[in-house]
Amino acid sequence: MLRCMGSWFILFYSVLIAGWKTLKSANTFKVYVNKMLNVKDLEKKILLNLLEKGQRPVVKIAEDLGVTRQTVAKKIEQMYASGLIISFFPKMEPEILGLAIKAYILMREDPRSDCRKETEEIVKSFPQVAEFQRIFGKYDSIVKVLVKDNKELTDLVKKIHDLSGVKETETFIVHSTIKDKPEDPLKKSLTT
Numbered sequence: 001m002l003r004c005m006g007s008w009f010i011l012f013y014s015v016l017i018a019g020w021k022t023l024k025s026a027n028t029f030k031v032y033v034n035k036m037l038n039v040k041d042l043e044k045k046i047l048l049n050l051l052e053k054g055q056r057p058v059v060k061i062a063e064d065l066g067v068t069r070q071t072v073a074k075k076i077e078q079m080y081a082s083g084l085i086i087s088f089f090p091k092m093e094p095e096i097l098g099l100a101i102k103a104y105i106l107m108r109e110d111p112r113s114d115c116r117k118e119t120e121e122i123v124k125s126f127p128q129v130a131e132f133q134r135i136f137g138k139y140d141s142i143v144k145v146l147v148k149d150n151k152e153l154t155d156l157v158k159k160i161h162d163l164s165g166v167k168e169t170e171t172f173i174v175h176s177t178i179k180d181k182p183e184d185p186l187k188k189s190l191t192t
Contacts, residue, residue, distance in 0.1 A: 042067065044190045046075050047085075051183045051190075054088070099146040101153055101173060105160060106139040108168040115165035116140075122163060128156050139170070 042065065049061045058076070062069040079085045094102065109116055123143060124132050131144040143160070147153045153171070161169050 042071075043075055043079060043084075046072060047079070048187060048190050050076075050085075051187055094146045098148050100149065101147045102177075103145050103147070103153055103174060104172045105143045105145060105157060106135075106170045106172070107141045107143065107160065107166050108138075109140040110165045110167060111140075112165075119163055119165035123160060126156060126159070128152065 045065050046061065049056070049064060053061075058072050059069045062072045065072065076085065094100075107119075109119055120132070123129060126145075128145045128147050129143055130146050132141065134141050145153070145156060147156060153173070157169060157171055160166055
């Protein structure tokens with residue numbers, strides 16, 4: 001599939017984050033770390049190029065790196081197949097699309113695994129939920145949501161709070177975003 005694409009006109013946004021989202025055991029972690037340790041210099045250069053200039057055609061990336069376009073396309077396909085690259089999608093400005101409010105909802109949950117599983121299934125099905133993570137600390141999970149207005153946020157929080165597995169919620173509305181560059185830690189990881 002990737003070989004057929006002559007250029008990447010889709011902004012490259014998330015490369016390695018999925019590894020952390022899918023870790024389920026120490027063994028999975030070990031496999032993930034081994035994958036990272038085996039990323040070769042050319043692959044690192046391709047990944048950095050995609051992170052910095054994701055809209056460039058494969059042929060331009062190849063020219064920058066001094067290799068053939070076929071080599072770059074094949075490496076990208078291999079990294080995609082291995083799970084190192086998980087997606088290519090545009091990074092959009094939510095406010096332009098009418099999603100004026102970004103908020104984080106922290107949840108305390110019933111510790112029973114069946115209750116947590118039910119909560120996970122319901123919460124991740126809400127279209128306003130952009131991210132849902134388990135966390136350590138006072139709360140059990142955090143949900144990042146994008147909504148059009150306060151009413152939509154209030155309705156969503158009520159739905160979450162009414163779930164039988166949710167004991168307590170606390171909501172934080174983002175006032176302003178100082179930095180939104182999830183690719184920066186990835187770039188650092190690739191250059192050290």
